[in-house]
Amino acid sequence: xxxxxxxxxxxxxxxxxxxxxxxxxxxxxxxxxxxxxxxxxxxxxxxxxxxxxxxxxxxxxxxxxxxxxxxxxxx
Amino acid sequence: xxxxxxxxxxxxxxxxxxxxxxxxxxxxxxxxxxxxxxxxxxxxxxxxxxxxxxxxxxxxxxxxxxxxxxxxxxxxxxxxxxxxxxxxxxxxxxxxxxxxxxxxxxxxxxxxxxxxxxxxxxxxxxxxxxxxxxxxxxxxxxxxxxxxxxxxxxxxxxxxxxxxxxxxxxx
Numbered sequence: 533x534x535x536x537x538x539x540x541x542x543x544x545x546x547x548x549x550x551x552x553x554x555x556x557x558x559x560x561x562x563x564x565x566x567x568x569x570x571x572x573x574x575x576x577x578x579x580x581x582x583x584x585x586x587x588x589x590x591x592x593x594x595x596x597x598x599x600x601x602x603x604x605x606x607x
Numbered sequence: 608x609x610x611x612x613x614x615x616x617x618x619x620x621x622x623x624x625x626x627x628x629x630x631x632x633x634x635x636x637x638x639x640x641x642x643x644x645x646x647x648x649x650x651x652x653x654x655x656x657x658x659x660x661x662x663x664x665x666x667x668x669x670x671x672x673x674x675x676x677x678x679x680x681x682x683x684x685x686x687x688x689x690x691x692x693x694x695x696x697x698x699x700x701x702x703x704x705x706x707x708x709x710x711x712x713x714x715x716x717x718x719x720x721x722x723x724x725x726x727x728x729x730x731x732x733x734x735x736x737x738x739x740x741x742x743x744x745x746x747x748x749x750x751x752x753x754x755x756x757x758x759x760x761x762x763x764x765x766x767x768x769x770x771x772x773x774x775x776x777x778x
Contacts, residue, residue, distance in 0.1 A: 535643045539640070540640070544690060544693050585682070586682035586685045587686070590640065590682055592679075593672065593679060594643065597645035
């Protein structure tokens with residue numbers, strides 16, 4: 533799941549080296565925290581949050597495949 | 608500079624066909640995404656007559672990639688387009704299908720459009736269809752474009768946008 537979000541984020545930002553994703557368990561959930569350079573924040577969120585929403589949709593698939601549930605936070 | 612210099616030899620390499628490059632990049636991006644989503648599937652590049660890059664995901668039990676009303680499929684397509692556009696610094700038309708879902712959906716929409724148009728014509732009442740993504744609305748508008756006594760419009764915002772079929776003369 534982390535690799536998925538990392539791959540997407542690194543592929544759409546201007547500072548891929550500053551992309552950091554951490555995974556933390558929280559009860560039955562896994563919380564993924566995505567950190568990017570300040571100027572790239574808009575890129576991973578997108579207009580009306582469309583990029584973030586699409587990433588969450590794909591993350592849900594990855595989570596199902598791994599038999600868990602995941603949440604994405606952009607910090 | 609220039610004095611006594613020999614004539615310069617310049618080797619010109621023609622740029623490879625841009626669409627072919629974009630297609631292989633798009634395919635590679637989709638494969639990378641699928642493998643990170645733990646979906647065992649292969650990606651086929653469909654050669655079409657249009658300039659759109661058509662990618663088809665082939666594998667077993669891929670319903671999870673389509674999602675409710677094709678939502679997941681649209682998200683995948685959106686992300687692939689975004690990544691390819693970022694790499695190539697330009698928007699490239701890419702269409703992704705999973706196990707012929709879009710094709711089947713297009714057929715179903717065509718039938719629905721004709722049925723609803725008939726209903727509007729006989730009843731004289733407008734009909735509003737359920738919310739649909741842009742390309743599905745486009746299919747409906749195109750199917751009904753030539754019908755003489757009805758018009759179609761899209762109403763609503765964003766994901767709630769839907770097609771309304773209106774009898775002509777009542778717009």
